[in-house]
Amino acid sequence: MTMQPSLTLYELAGMDPALRFSPHCWKVRMALAHKGLAAEGLPWRFTDKEAIAFSGQGLVPVLVDGGTAVADSWRIALHLETRFADRPSLFGAPEAVPLARFVNGWSDVVLIPAIARLILTDIARLLGPADEAYFRQTRERRFGAALETVVADRPAHLKALSQTLAPLRALLQGQDFIAGGAPAYADYCVFGMFMWARCASPSDILEGGGDDPVVAWRERLLDAFDGLARRAPALAA
Amino acid sequence: MTMQPSLTLYELAGMDPALRFSPHCWKVRMALAHKGLAAEGLPWRFTDKEAIAFSGQGLVPVLVDGGTAVADSWRIALHLETRFADRPSLFGAPEAVPLARFVNGWSDVVLIPAIARLILTDIARLLGPADEAYFRQTRERRFGAALETVVADRPAHLKALSQTLAPLRALLQGQDFIAGGAPAYADYCVFGMFMWARCASPSDILEGGGDDPVVAWRERLLDAFDGLARRAPALAA
Numbered sequence: 001m002t003m004q005p006s007l008t009l010y011e012l013a014g015m016d017p018a019l020r021f022s023p024h025c026w027k028v029r030m031a032l033a034h035k036g037l038a039a040e041g042l043p044w045r046f047t048d049k050e051a052i053a054f055s056g057q058g059l060v061p062v063l064v065d066g067g068t069a070v071a072d073s074w075r076i077a078l079h080l081e082t083r084f085a086d087r088p089s090l091f092g093a094p095e096a097v098p099l100a101r102f103v104n105g106w107s108d109v110v111l112i113p114a115i116a117r118l119i120l121t122d123i124a125r126l127l128g129p130a131d132e133a134y135f136r137q138t139r140e141r142r143f144g145a146a147l148e149t150v151v152a153d154r155p156a157h158l159k160a161l162s163q164t165l166a167p168l169r170a171l172l173q174g175q176d177f178i179a180g181g182a183p184a185y186a187d188y189c190v191f192g193m194f195m196w197a198r199c200a201s202p203s204d205i206l207e208g209g210g211d212d213p214v215v216a217w218r219e220r221l222l223d224a225f226d227g228l229a230r231r232a233p234a235l236a237a
Numbered sequence: 238m239t240m241q242p243s244l245t246l247y248e249l250a251g252m253d254p255a256l257r258f259s260p261h262c263w264k265v266r267m268a269l270a271h272k273g274l275a276a277e278g279l280p281w282r283f284t285d286k287e288a289i290a291f292s293g294q295g296l297v298p299v300l301v302d303g304g305t306a307v308a309d310s311w312r313i314a315l316h317l318e319t320r321f322a323d324r325p326s327l328f329g330a331p332e333a334v335p336l337a338r339f340v341n342g343w344s345d346v347v348l349i350p351a352i353a354r355l356i357l358t359d360i361a362r363l364l365g366p367a368d369e370a371y372f373r374q375t376r377e378r379r380f381g382a383a384l385e386t387v388v389a390d391r392p393a394h395l396k397a398l399s400q401t402l403a404p405l406r407a408l409l410q411g412q413d414f415i416a417g418g419a420p421a422y423a424d425y426c427v428f429g430m431f432m433w434a435r436c437a438s439p440s441d442i443l444e445g446g447g448d449d450p451v452v453a454w455r456e457r458l459l460d461a462f463d464g465l466a467r468r469a470p471a472l473a474a
Contacts, residue, residue: 091332092330092332092333093329093330093331093332093333094330095328095329095330095332095333095416095417095421096329096330096332096333096336097417098408098412098414098415098416098417099333099336099337099339099340099415099416099423100336101408101411101412102336102339102340102404102405102408102415102423103336103339105404105407105408106343106404108407109403109404109407110403110404166346166347167339167342167343167346167347168339170342170345170346171335171338171339171342174338175335175338177335178335178336178339179332179335179336180332180334180335184332186336186339
C-alpha cells in the first residue's frame with residue numbers, strides 16, 4: 001500500500017471547534033477511513049473564505065494532499081480513489097461510479113432540503129455571530145422564509161422525510177448496505193446526511209425505531225471503522 | 238455466445254393487442270435487446286390471471302425461458318444476466334448490481350406515482366371493459382380517489398414530476414446515461430417509466446424541451462437498438 005501521506009481536511013465546525021457537522025465533510029471522513037487514511041482535520045467556519053481561497057472557491061470540504069488542493073466531496077472521492085488505487089476501493093468497480101454518483105445526487109438534491117427543514121434552527125445555535133448571520137442570510141434566501149418558520153411544522157417534516165426515504169428503505173429491506181454486502185462511497189453519501197443531523201441536533205430525525213431498515217443501516221455505519229462516527233462529538237442524545 | 242433460446246414474454250396490452258404499455262415490461266424488453274435476445278411477446282390483460290397462474294402469481298412481466306418461468310422485472314433481469322453471462326452485461330460489474338437496484342427502487346417508488354397522476358385516465362381508455370373495471374378499482378383504492386379526480390390538476394402534476402426528476406437531471410448534466418457512457422439496466426428501469434407514458438398517453442409528460450438533459454437522454458434511448466422503443470405502437474404524437 002502507498003505510504004501514509006500528509007493529508008489535511010478543512011472541515012466545517014461550530015463555535016466549538018470539535019463539532020464537525022457538515023454532511024459533505026462527513027462523506028469525506030468516511031471515505032478516508034474506508035481507504036485507511038488519516039487526515040488532519042482543520043476546523044473552518046462559513047465566513048473563513050480567506051483560509052481556503054487557495055482552493056479557488058469558498059466551500060468545504062477542501063482536501064490538501066501534499067501540494068494538491070481538491071474541493072467538492074465528489075471530486076475528493078474520485079481523487080482518493082485514483083491516488084490510492086491500491087487501497088480498498090470506494091466504488092468496488094469503475095462501472096459502479098456513475099450509479100454512486102446518482103445516489104450522491106439523490107442525497108444532495110432530495111435529502112438535504114428534507115433534513116434541513118428539521119435542523120436549520122439547531123444549526124444556527126451552534127454558530128458564532130458572524131457565521132450565524134451568514135447562515136441565516138443564505139438559508140433564508142434559499143428557503144424563502146425565516147429559519148424558525150421553515151422548521152415550524154416538525155411533525156409534517158418528519159413525515160415528509162420518512163416518505164422521502166422510501167426508496168432507501170425498500171432497498172435496505174433486501175441488502176445490508178446501499179453498495180451491497182459491505183459499505184462503500186454510496187453509503188457514505190447518504191450517511192453523511194444523518195451525521196449532519198446527529199452532530200447538529202439533539203432530536204432524532206428518524207422515528208421508526210429498530211424496525212426501520214434505515215435505522216438499522218445507520219447503526220451499522222455508526223459502528224463502522226471502530227465507531228468513528230459514533231464517537232464523534234454530537235448534539236444527539 | 239449462447240444460442241438463441243426459446244423465450245416468451247407475457248406483456249400487458251391494451252384492447253389493441255399491439256399496444257404494450259407496462260413500465261415493467263418495457264424494462265425487460267430493453268434488457269432483452271441489450272442482451273441481443275429476441276422473445277415472443279404475448280399480449281396479456283390485467284384480468285387474465287389464469288393465463289399466468291403457472292408462474293405462481295398474477296402480474297406481468299413473466300418470462301418463460303424453456304422450462305423456467307420467472308416473474309418480476311428485477312428477477313428477470315438477474316436471470317438474464319446469469320443465464321446469458323457471455324452476452325453484454327446488464328450491469329457492467331457485480332458491484333454495480335446493488336446500486337442499479339437502488340435506481341430501480343427509486344423509479345418504482347417515486348416515479349410511478351408521479352407519472353400515474355398524469356396518465357391514469359389515458360390508461361383506462363386503452364382497456365377493455367373487464368380490465369377497465371379492474372384498473373379503476375385497484376388504482377382508485379391506491380390513490381384514494383376517482384381517477385378523474387387524481388389527474389385533475391395536470392399543471393401541478395407536471396411541475397411535481399419535474400421536481401421529482403431533479404436528481405436524474407443533475408446526473409445527466411454530467412454523463413450521457415445513468416450507467417455512464419453507455420446505457421445499461423439502470424437506464425432501462427427509468428426509461429420504462431417514460432415508455433409507459435409514451436405508449437399510453439397522447440400528451441408528453443416532459444415540458445422542458447431539448448434543453449432538458451432528461452429529454453435528450455430519453456431521445457438517446459428511443460434511438461437505441463435501431464429505434465426499438467421509438468417504433469413501438471404508442472399514443473404519443
